[in-house]
Amino acid sequence: MSRLHIVHTTHYTYARTVSASYNEARMRPANLPGQTVLESRLTATPSTFSTEYRDYWGATVTAFETLTAHDELVVVSESRVDVSPVLLGGATAGWDTLRAPDLVDRMSEFLAVTTATEPDEELRELARAHADGATPQDAALAVCGALREAVEYVPGVTGVHTRAVEAWQARKGVCQDLAHLAAGTLRSVGIPTRYVSGYLHPRTTSAEIGVAVTGESHAWIEYWCGDWFGYDPTNLITPAGHHVVVGRGREYADVTPIRGVYAGGGTSTQQVEVRITQET
Template identity: 50%
Template sequence: MSILKIVHRTTFEYDHEISSSYNEARLVPAWLPRQRVLESRVDISPVSWRTSYRDYWETDVIAFEITESHRALTVTSTSQVEVTPQPARDERKSWDELSGPKFQDLLAEYLLTSPATEPTAELADFAHEAAAKGSPDDAAREICDYLHRVINYVPGSTGVHTPARDAWEARSGVCQDFAHLAIGALRTIGIPARYVSGYLQPKADAEIGVAMHGESHAWLEWWSGDWFGFDPTNDKEAGEHHVIVARAREYSDVPPLSGVFGGKGSTLSVKVSVTQLA
């Protein structure tokens, strides 16, 4: 079990004074069976109006607007979260069960690829070869291991709108690309898979009480009887150092911060710190 304090600060500085801004923030960690939110707040400056709601994907969303002239916007999310490891998995489904009408219907949203997740023919061929050799869990793990081996993690090499195919061709990307590539490959062979966004405590033996440079992170979960989280960027199970904020089909369903403003030209800076409290 870990207790983590996460501070995520996003600042937009505009080239000129702007008159208005309308935004949504998905920054609050989720309440889950293995994840308890002990404290959470989101500070926004400036702000004229704000409200909260839960979206289709069961993500907590803060919608806010600024209707006064401003040159900068700062959104700071501060949370304390208790996270336990993933439980042992008991029930697992076979290929025949996954391909049956029951789960094809219930999990249809997590079986369709999109421009963001569509794999190349080369990656799809590898996925089918992996599926022919073992169980759905074995195939999913082999695909994730393979991506970790052949794709280089290069910060800044892609953007939030980069399709998975482009990252594959370049053999480089960021955590979002690893997640999208794995999701597309798994869906191609009939394994439901979904995108997870959140945070990662990057150092397993972090000193208690010392703030470290953290990461806004992405990984995936696949379904083979229950949902199982795996981090292909780091080639390991999602565990007590992974904090979940949102889960959906792909990044565009649950961006951390999105919106429009009345003007043009801005500079974005993001800083995440993670402190191990227990």
């Protein structure tokens, strides 16, 4: 088990004074098997009102508004979380189970085609080639491996609105793109897959206790074949001690860390910093 201290700061500055802004943030980790939130808080400065609720997908949402004039907005989410590997037992499900009508109905949201994850025919063929003759579990890992081998990790070449097929055609992207690619490609052969948003300590094998490092929001997937199995297609690893789940959904749009609207202000710039410290 490891204890992680996460400080996620988002700083907006505006070209002109903003008269009012309304926002919602999904930055607070979830309490899950293998993940215990010891403390968590989110503050926005300035803010005139805030409230919290649990959204449809289960994520904790902090909704806040600022009804006073402001030239900048700073949002800080700070959490301490104990994380440990989750041991899953039992046999994994075969294709007959995944194709059963009741299972398809129950998992329909994580089998659905979405704008961000929809695969093209080349990706569908890649999925079929790796699924042929393999178990769903082996197929899922093989597809993730093939995607990662083909797609170079290059920050800055894609954005939050980039679709999976666009990253695939460029053969470049970041963790969000690889998670979208894996989700859509696995769904195309009938493996329920959900998009996971959270954090990752970047030094998964060499973290120094008590030393803060620069991290970032991270994305990976969980696929179902008898149980939910987490997998990080960017790093080709199973989450175990350094991944922290914030939210799950069909795609990035379901678990966007922060979004909102404002009146006035003109253009805005955003600076994001994530600092992660392994404490134990």
